[in-house]
Amino acid sequence: MMRWFVLAIILTCLGSDSTLGEEVDFVRDVRPILQKYCYECHSGDVRKSGLRLDVRSEAMKGGELYGESIQAGKPEESPLWQFIADENADLQMPPEGPLPTSEEVATLHRWIQQGAVWPEGVDQVKLADPSDHWSFRSIERAALPQVTRTDWPFNAIDHFILAELEAQDLAPSEAASRADWLRRVTFDLTGLPPTQQQWEAFQNDDSAQAYQRVVERLLDSPRYGERWAQHWLDVVRYADTHGFEVNTERPNAWPYRDYVIEALNQDVPYDQFIREQLAGDALNADAATGFLVTASVLLPGQIGKDEASMRLARQDSIDEIVTNIGTSFLGMTIHCARCHNHKFDPISQQDYYEMQAFVSGVEYRDREFEIPLGDMQLDQRKRWNQRRSELSLLLARAAPLADSASSRPMVNSYENIDRFTPVRTQQVRFQVKATNRYEPCIDELEVFNVEGVNVALAEHGAKLSSSGNNVSPNRHELRLINDGQYGNSSSWMSNEVGGGWVTVEFEQPQLIEQVVWGRDRLGKFSDRLAMEYVIEVRDENGAWKSVANSANRIPFDPNKNSHSPLDVDSVVESEQAQVRELLQERTMLVQKLSQLEDTRSVFAGTFREPDEIRVLGRGSPEMPKQRVSPAVPNFLGNTTLPQDATEKQRRIALADWIVSPTNPLTARVMVNRIWQGHFGLGLVETSNDFGHNGVPPSHPELLDWLSAEFIRSGWSLKHMHRLIVLSSTYRQSSSFNPAAAEVDTDNRLLWRYPPQRLMGEVIRDSILALNGNLNLEMGGPGFSLFDKRGGLSGFSPIESFDKDGLRRMIYSHRVRRERDPVFGAFDCPDYGQSTPYRRESTTSIQALNLFNSRFMIEQSRTLAGRLKAQHAETAQQIEAVYQLVLLRPPTPQEREEASLLVNQHGLASLCRVLFNSNEFLYVR
Structure with a gap:
């Protein structure tokens, strides 16, 4: 209090107008005070609380706790003066030793009040420009270096590698055997071992294109997308639960995983891949936006229901999106500037919140939209529908004949079988007399001949006519009644309430014996069901003759609406077990088709009016400061949007900036990830951090050459794979060379191919593949590794698998914080944090799991x-x-x-x- 009293007297004597006192000179009057009391903790490499006071630019930025430490013209609002002047401050400075005199404190007060003039060029320390960093400079395609051994390089990669080896008087290793190379490249590109047939074909191929043919076959395989999607999902933290203590299930997260696999298989250009993940809702790729919400998150209400907790939860959720964008696409730890300016990179706290503004309208929720099926899903649907049709045919044999003495199972919305004595005809008419509600609707009308062929399919040349069509484009058109697809979204609807008819005409007369139909065989809808109907065939004289009707069907009961049109108990006892097995298989297929066709609810984020984003003191939502607009860090570009920019405009602008060829980070980061996937370690060892705190590249010219080539190729990932795996560098053996190891212990110069252990998922998949058990069914909801799919704790592992559980491990349901009990020991991530590189530990648990599980x-x-x-x-x-x-x-x-x-x-x-x-x- 005494110091405050003396200080008040001094300030009063000086006068309230700063012009009354002598002008304070920084070098003469201020710097000696800072040197005496502050430099011990806040200069050079010693920067407590991130504050440095010996350099103008750093001092003006302030430290981690209070932002700008010097507010020109406002000493009372400047933390530097507050903590020195106030003896009772929580952070009273200096914490130890003699305190500044009242005159010295008054000098600082006058200096700040006069504008805190700190002339340029007076600093005794000159800092390097933090924006002048190798990864922030433009990509330059270097010329190929000269090498002595001209017979070794196969492509440009080898020139760069060999030049570095020769500079150290090293030589590359001999070429790997054909068997070793085939095993290596097959695991690398597909995550599965080569088959004996593939080995024999390669062994016997003496042509100059033998290696290229293997690579093209592997890149064309759908297994390639499954393998490389795993690398990407590790980086973006994909999982099927929310994480943290609550860890609730995300049942609709899997379409993003399927999107990544499909995109990689189709070799979607990487710039388009990024655009779709940030703004897929504008590019007909909605599931791709699952990228925005892959991270762990506590949703509002889970962290606490008071307003402050809700604000914190919202801030955390936006932070995770910025983290994903920064690390995945840019290899930058932008999120480290949430509470204070970045300690190492030229990213200010304001830069961070300006990045937040790009995605401030994104919410972590399921949303509904139409998902266009990709090639993988279309192929699945075709196979599942074919099998379902086969099952219906097998089951129909057990159905009672129409017009027989016995009553038949009730009409139901899922599927109805009308079987009758074989009759030859070229036309079948299905006529609805009454429904349970509204206009009749039929999802598929199937007519089987005695050979078990559905002759009503459009692909067999069948033609349609009807009484009228309540047309809803691409949903309720007449053409959809015989397209081979089930479900409400592919059905015919009459325009007549309670009635209507459909006629199918075959290319030529057929001997038919059954008609199978349903309202919605995926089980979503039970209204618009034909309750009274007649099925007629046209004879050779043109007259219509009834072959089946609803008269002997048990009346419909919505409370007993069954999937099965069969009364299993009425089947011969010796056949009942088989019928039940077939029914069970068909029920599972219906569920899969339903999930595939009706996936309109996907955890891909919802988009709304953007939040107002402000810089937050110490990252706390309770300490808002100035409002910011969407903008990228100044040292990387000048993309800035107005505060009233729409939510979608913001994400599109962000995507455009990230994929711009002038952005020096995007291509470098992805090329490095590809390199790491093949050699176990990237050219840049810290593949998620290309900033000042990261490790410089081992081969900077090669990294830039590959980056330029990546862009030149149209951002083709498969092109980069070809370059790498066909190079002589990749083809080297892994033989150990003691002399080379003395010069380059870590093999960073790649004088041999680095041995690598298989990932846990690859080990499991390979074992299943080798014993012929691997289920190669792609896509859809994941199979369970535990007895529960989310929750607090108590996950009991499933130890024995069949059917879906024998699929590739990428299709498992990922529970955060719970690793697979057997293969998780092989350093599988817990999906809570980005895993750009999997370490390779060696533990006894691994051997025990592989021998005794x-x-x-x-x-x-x-x-x-x-x-x-x-x-x-x-x-x-x-x-x-x-x-x-x-x-x-x-x-x-x-x-x-x-x-x-x-x-x-x-x-x-x-x-x-x-x-x-x-x-x-x-x-x-």
Whole structure:
């Protein structure tokens, strides 16, 4: 209090007008005070609370806690003066040692009040320009360096690698064997091992294009998208639960995963890939916007229901979006500027909130929209519909004949079978007499001949006519009644309340025996159901004759609306078990089709009026400051939007800036991720951080050449894969060279191919593939690894799998914080944080899981059974399992030891041993 009293007297003597006192000179009057009391903690590399006071630009920015420390003309609002002048301040400065005198404090007060003049050029320390960093400079396509060994380079990559090796008096390793290269490239591009047939074909191909043919086959495989989608999903933190303590399920998150797989398989240009993930709702790619909401989040109300908690939850959710955009696309930790200016990169707190403004209208919710089916989904739907039709045909054989003495199961909205004595005709008419409500609607009218062919399909040349059509484009048109697709969205609707008819005319007369139809075979709707109807055929004289009607059907009961048009109990007892099995399979297919066709609710974010974004003191929503507009950091561009820009305009503008060829980060970051996927480590080791705190590139000229080539190719990821895997650098063996290791211990110069362990997902998929159990069905909701799909705790692992559970692991339901109990031990991420690079640990749990888990025991037995069925002799079985798992025959010693093991413990034990071997688990 004494200091305040003296200070008040001094200030009074000086007068309230700063012009009355002598002008304060920074060098003469102010800097000595700062040096005496502040520099010990706030200069050079010592910057407590992120505050530096020996350099003008840093001092004016302030530290982490209070923003700008010097407010020109406003000493009372300047933290620098407040904490020095107030003896009772929470952060009274200096914390130890002698305190500034009242005269010194008054000098600082006058200096700030006079405008805090800190002349340029007087600083004793000159800082490097933080924006002059290698990753922020324009991409320049370097000329190929000269090399001595001109016979080694296959393409440009090899020139850059060899030049660095020769500069260190090193040489590349010899080429890998064909078997090693095939195994390596097949795992790299598809995440599955090569088959024996693929190995033999490659081994016997002596043409100059042998390697290229393998690469093209692998890139054309749908397995490629599944493999490389895993890399991307690791980076963007995709999972099927919200995370944190609540960890509730996101049942509709999976379409984003399927989008990524499809986009990679189609080689969607990377710039388009980015645009769709940020603004897919404007580009007919709604599911792609799932990218915006992949991260963990506590939704409003889960963190607390008071207003302050709701504001904090909202801030956290927007922060996660900025984090995803910054790390995934730009390799920048923009989110580190949420509470204070970035410690290392030239990103201010205002820059961060200006980035927030681009996505301030995004909400974490399911939203409804029409999803155009991609090639993968279309193929699925076709296969599922074909199988469903086959099942209906098999089940129909057990249905009672129409017009028979016995009553038939009730009319239902899912499916109805009308079977009758075979009759030859060229036309069938389905006539509705009454419905349970509104105009009649039929999703598919199927007419089967005695050979089991649905001759009513449009693809078989059938023609349609009707009494009238209540047309709703692409939903209720007449053409949709025989297109082979089920569900309300592909159905015919009459324009007559309670009645109407449809006629199907075949290309030529058919001997038919059943008509199958339904209101909505995906089970979503039960209104508009034909309750009274007659099915007629036209004879050779042109007269219509009834072959079935609703007279002997049990009346419809909405409370007992069954999926099955069959009365299983009426079937011959010896056939009842088979009928129930077929019914169960069909029910599962209906569920899959329903999820595929009716996926209009997708966790891809909702878009609304953007929030008003302000800079927040210390990142707290309770400390709002100036309002900001959408803008990118100044050192990276000049994209700025007005505050009244619409929500969609903001995201489109952000996407345009990110994919602009003038943006130096986007291409570099993605090329580095591709390189890392093939060599285990990127040219830039810190693949999510290309800023000052990241590691510089090992081959900067190569990185820029690849980046320029990436853009030149039209942003084609597959083009970059071809360049890399066909290079001599990639084709090297992994043989260890002690002399080279002394010069380059970490193999950053790539004097050999770096051995890498298979990812946990790849190990599981490969075991299933080798024993013939892998289910290659693509897309759709994930299969469960645990007994629950979300929640607080208590996840019991599923130990034995069949059907869907034997799909590739990328199709598993990802629960945050819960790793797969067997393969999660192989460093699978917990999906809570971005995982740009998976570490490779070695633990005893890994070996124990691969030898003793129920999954491994079951799969080893399956493989053993498969080999025994193919080979009668133990010696043949041993040869076969080595060739299958390791792509080579056993050595004489291995043959002898394996024979002893099989004779004592069985062939399944040998399978377990090989699955646990380093030769299987590592790619060399």
